[in-house]
Amino acid sequence: MIVAILGAGPAGMSCANACLSFGLEPVVIERGDHLGGAQRSNFHPNLWLLGSPSESGQDLTRRLVAHYTELATTTLLNTRLVGLEQANEGFLLHLDTPQGARNMAVHALVIASGMRPYATPELTALAKTSPRVIIGPLNDTIRDDIHQARVLVLGGGDNALDHALFLAERGNRVRVCTRGVFSGREALLAACRKRPEILLIPYCRPERLVAGNLEVAALWADGESDTWDWLLVMYGYKPNTEIVEHFPPQLRPERHPGGHLVVDTWQRTSVAGIYAAGDVTDTVQPAIPTAIAQGLAAAKAIERDWKAGRLRP
Numbered sequence: 001m002i003v004a005i006l007g008a009g010p011a012g013m014s015c016a017n018a019c020l021s022f023g024l025e026p027v028v029i030e031r032g033d034h035l036g037g038a039q040r041s042n043f044h045p046n047l048w049l050l051g052s053p054s055e056s057g058q059d060l061t062r063r064l065v066a067h068y069t070e071l072a073t074t075t076l077l078n079t080r081l082v083g084l085e086q087a088n089e090g091f092l093l094h095l096d097t098p099q100g101a102r103n104m105a106v107h108a109l110v111i112a113s114g115m116r117p118y119a120t121p122e123l124t125a126l127a128k129t130s131p132r133v134i135i136g137p138l139n140d141t142i143r144d145d146i147h148q149a150r151v152l153v154l155g156g157g158d159n160a161l162d163h164a165l166f167l168a169e170r171g172n173r174v175r176v177c178t179r180g181v182f183s184g185r186e187a188l189l190a191a192c193r194k195r196p197e198i199l200l201i202p203y204c205r206p207e208r209l210v211a212g213n214l215e216v217a218a219l220w221a222d223g224e225s226d227t228w229d230w231l232l233v234m235y236g237y238k239p240n241t242e243i244v245e246h247f248p249p250q251l252r253p254e255r256h257p258g259g260h261l262v263v264d265t266w267q268r269t270s271v272a273g274i275y276a277a278g279d280v281t282d283t284v285q286p287a288i289p290t291a292i293a294q295g296l297a298a299a300k301a302i303e304r305d306w307k308a309g310r311l312r313p
């Protein structure tokens, strides 16, 4: 009984681990060149996994990956799912692998492809033209290269505030600018307000941004303009679910308006035989423990559905 799992983050790795314990044969398909998912580059202390209070996301990921690599799983790195069709006993996956095109017959599919930082098309284009524009958190440049600088942060949630604090502690002057009110956790807001290096400005949006190799110029609504050494865009996240648009209509799982996959309490999507786990689902609190639990639940659901003859689309 072969289970294809898309994504080698905490949800995908946990699902593979659980599949083995339920007697299923997992094949993990990861489009990147590494295991571990989003927390692989998080240098901040882990917040939500009980039992490892001082571990960073990176340390935690190393531990999860070390366990995962000991398992008898098949992992295909740098591999993309480019098509899906219904087959007698489940699905036929069309894969684009470093060795070329390959088809794989599987009995069930788990989508565990996580989320990615979101930015407007204009800011995405700006980041392509300037090394001084960074989209999303958890970036090695933020950790290693930004010292004694002027930093403009766009966004008002936890990531914006968290990074403002991190940068202030490294001698940077930071302006955090959000278009409405700040929505980040109260404790982070209070900590930011205590730092003289941080200026929090609500209801603020630059009229125009121009980025070069060494700085970013901002023009504001009141006609003022200023320049910054770095621009960090912390607008939040978008689920990696575009892949389902390439599935035939009858095999395309339902999505919420924001793009997350709709699942029931068993991690089943609207298509029999296709499950989803982790940040791709509309989970209340995206986190490593949530992803690990959902990966486990998906494996259990597959085992049950398989035994009950419910897997066929």
Ligand SMILES: Cc1cc2nc3c(=O)[nH]c(=O)nc-3n(C[C@H](O)[C@H](O)[C@H](O)COP(=O)(O)OP(=O)(O)OC[C@H]3O[C@@H](n4cnc5c(N)ncnc54)[C@H](O)[C@@H]3O)c2cc1C
Residues within 6 Å of the ligand: 006, 007, 008, 009, 010, 011, 012, 029, 030, 031, 032, 034, 035, 036, 037, 038, 039, 042, 045, 046, 047, 048, 049, 057, 079, 080, 081, 112, 113, 114, 115, 137, 138, 159, 240, 243, 277, 278, 279, 280, 286, 287, 288, 289, 291
């Ligand atoms: C700044 C920040 C701080 C956080 N801090 C914490 C914390 O302290 N504690 C905590 O518990 N959680 C934290 N989280 C949340 C945590 O990172 C996520 O909830 C968790 O990583 C979700 O795991 P996942 O497996 O669902 O997705 P991910 O970790 O995103 O993994 C998804 C994997 O799927 C791959 N992929 C994507 N698309 C495809 C595709 N089409 N085909 C194949 N593979 C694909 C990706 O390359 C990636 O490897 C934080 C998140 C952020 C952004």
